[in-house]
Amino acid sequence: xxxWALGLNHTxxxxxxxxxxxxxxxxxxxxxxxxxxSFGSGRxxxxxAAIISTCNRTEIYCASEHAALDHTxxxxxxxxxxxxxxxxxxxxxxxxxxxxxxxxxxxxxxxSMVLGEAQILGQxxxxxxxxxxxxxxxxxxxQLFQRSFAxxxxxxxxxxxxxxxxxxxxxxxxxxxxxxxxxxxxxxxxVGAGEMIDLAAxxxxxxxxxxxxxxxxxxxxxxxxxxxxxxxxxxxxxxxSRLAEFDIIVSCTASTLPIIGLGAxxxxxxxxxxxxxxxxxxxxxxxxxxxxKALEDIYLYxxxxxxxxxxxxxxxxxxxxxxxxxxxxxGVQSFMHWLGQRGTVxxxxxxNAQADEWRAAExxxxxxxxxxxxxxxxxxxxxxxxxxxxxxxxxxxxLHAGDAASREQTAQAISRLFxxxxx
Numbered sequence: 001x002x003x004w005a006l007g008l009n010h011t012x013x014x015x016x017x018x019x020x021x022x023x024x025x026x027x028x029x030x031x032x033x034x035x036x037x038s039f040g041s042g043r044x045x046x047x048x049a050a051i052i053s054t055c056n057r058t059e060i061y062c063a064s065e066h067a068a069l070d071h072t073x074x075x076x077x078x079x080x081x082x083x084x085x086x087x088x089x090x091x092x093x094x095x096x097x098x099x100x101x102x103x104x105x106x107x108x109x110x111x112s113m114v115l116g117e118a119q120i121l122g123q124x125x126x127x128x129x130x131x132x133x134x135x136x137x138x139x140x141x142x143q144l145f146q147r148s149f150a151x152x153x154x155x156x157x158x159x160x161x162x163x164x165x166x167x168x169x170x171x172x173x174x175x176x177x178x179x180x181x182x183x184x185x186x187x188x189x190x191v192g193a194g195e196m197i198d199l200a201a202x203x204x205x206x207x208x209x210x211x212x213x214x215x216x217x218x219x220x221x222x223x224x225x226x227x228x229x230x231x232x233x234x235x236x237x238x239x240x241s242r243l244a245e246f247d248i249i250v251s252c253t254a255s256t257l258p259i260i261g262l263g264a265x266x267x268x269x270x271x272x273x274x275x276x277x278x279x280x281x282x283x284x285x286x287x288x289x290x291x292x293k294a295l296e297d298i299y300l301y302x303x304x305x306x307x308x309x310x311x312x313x314x315x316x317x318x319x320x321x322x323x324x325x326x327x328x329x330x331g332v333q334s335f336m337h338w339l340g341q342r343g344t345v346x347x348x349x350x351x352n353a354q355a356d357e358w359r360a361a362e363x364x365x366x367x368x369x370x371x372x373x374x375x376x377x378x379x380x381x382x383x384x385x386x387x388x389x390x391x392x393x394x395x396x397x398x399l400h401a402g403d404a405a406s407r408e409q410t411a412q413a414i415s416r417l418f419x420x421x422x423x
Contacts (some may be wrong), residue, residue: 001140002067005099006076006091007059010113013090015304019285020080023053024254025126029134031079035060036136038075039068048138050145052106052111052129054123055196055252055284055303056113061103063140069093100335103144104328107152107230109161113303114310115317116161119195121152151331158327159320169200171309172280172301173207176248179278179299183207183248190214190258191239191251196282200250205229213246215239219254221266240264244271252282255344260288262295269297280306349381361393 010019023031032049048063058066062072073093077084085191102111107124109116128145133397137145158372173183182184186208190197193216193333205212212231216222219235226233226357234242236259243249243264253259260279265288269277279300281288286302292302395418398410 001063001065001339002091002096003061003063003099003140003144003339004067004072004095005059005061005068005080005102006069006073007057007314008087008091008092009057009059010109010307012092015284015286015302016290017082017086017090018056018058021053021076021080022055022284023051023058025130028053028127028130031059032131032134032136035072035075036078039064039071046138048141049136051126051140052124052127054120055282057106057111059106061099061141061144063138063144066094069095096339097332097336100144100147101203101328101332103148104151104331107145107148108155108324108328109152109156110321110324110328113307114171116184116320117167118156118162119167119199121149122195125149134412142341144335147331147335150251151328154327156322156382157380159323161317161320161324168196168198168282168306168310169203171284172200172205172250174309175280175299175301175306176278177207179276180247183209185210186247186248186250186407187211188213189243189246190231191236191249191287192253192283193218193221194252194254196252196305197250200226200252200280200282201225201229201231204250205250209248213242235336242246246277247275248278248280250280250282251287253287256285258289260287260292262289262291265292265295265298269295299308358387362386362390 002016008021010018028051031051035049035051036047046064047068050057050061052061060072060076062068073088073091074084074321078089080087080296105111107121109118109120109202112120128142131141160252176183176186183204184207186209188204188211190201190204190212191214193214194307195216201212201214210308212226212229213234214222214226214229214231215236215238216225217235217236219233223233223356226230239260243260249260251260265277265279274297276297276299279292279298281300281302288300292298362383366379369379369382395410395414399407401407401416402410
């Protein structure tokens with residue numbers, strides 16, 4: 001059995017390229033179906049697959065009897081509508097122990113923009129549930145991910161990897177504080193109502209801004225989140241006409257196209273008499289057109305722009321990283337041992353089937369002897385002798401076959417298998 005992974009993340013690919021490979025949670029099932037169907041039958045009849053897609057990464061994990069990295073790579077390039085050469089220059093491919101190590105590091109927060117952040121673990125669990133619901137998760141990938149979750153838990157329990165961690169939301173608040181002397185006097189708008197916006201709203205609400213509004217495509221979901229912060233809920237369609245009211249805009253939706261355009265921001269600036277606006281685009285693909293950043297009095301940050309802020313304090317966590325890597329190495333060795341044992345499963349099944357066949361034959365023979373009036377002791381003796389002869393026949397035949405060298409190898413194998421002393 002082979003496991004392989006490929007993907008691109010915040011360290012290997014620019015934001016706009018990552019945006020071409022971003023999959024919303026409700027897109028995972030059909031995307032997995034497309035991927036698995038692309039293998040067809042033949043050499044890869046049953047490929048397990050899972051997709052992790054976040055603002056910082058898109059990764060595909062697969063498992064099958066034989067690895068198919070090139071095929072998976074070609075499928076991903078086609079799905080994103082980019083040339084394979086371009087994707088290859090920004091992607092990474094991993095197999096077996098390296099794929100397992102990468103999954104464990106991702107789950108533990110060691111491969112994140114925010115070292116030690118915990119959000120990725122929840123996102124991985126969501127991805128695994130989506131793959132399971134889609135029927136794409138087999139025993140091998142399930143084992144890989146369950147072990148990655150266990151390793152992540154051990155890393156967080158045994159090390160201080162999460163200490164001093166600065167989240168994307170906290171980084172946004174810090175940057176806003178550099179622009180506005182008193183966030184308490186600002187009006188804040190959140191666009192979207194997902195997990196990232198929930199986190200960002202929690203951090204900004206702690207600064208007690210003058211007002212908070214939440215714009216969402218589904219008003220009911222926006223109202224539910226707004227009620228937690230004493231905020232106003234508004235429809236996404238009202239966003240262009242009301243943009244000028246807000247000093248801080250934080251956006252993170254699942255839209256495949258920008259929802260805040262250059263024209264809308266220009267009109268808002270004019271209405272505000274060019275009072276500055278602080279904008280954070282946490283979405284991949286982008287929610288805010290990149291041209292907005294060039295406008296005067298606009299301070300626009302994307303997830304990649306926040307990298308420098310969230311890396312502060314990373315030196316304090318390097319000792320914890322070393323501890324975490326030791327835990328991860330042990331987890332990788334354990335998984336690879338399990339994976340290696342999976343290769344013997346068909347043989348074990350065949351041995352069990354053969355043993356059951358022999359047992360059934362001897363049981364049938366014993367019943368016939370008992371029916372004819374043979375004594376129980378004689379029947380048991382005959383049954384035990386019959387089973388022993390069946391078990392030993394193959395080994396005895398091999399000992400008398402072949403040349404001297406092969407007989408010596410057979411003798412050593414039989415000694416290990418049949419002459420072990422029970423402890």
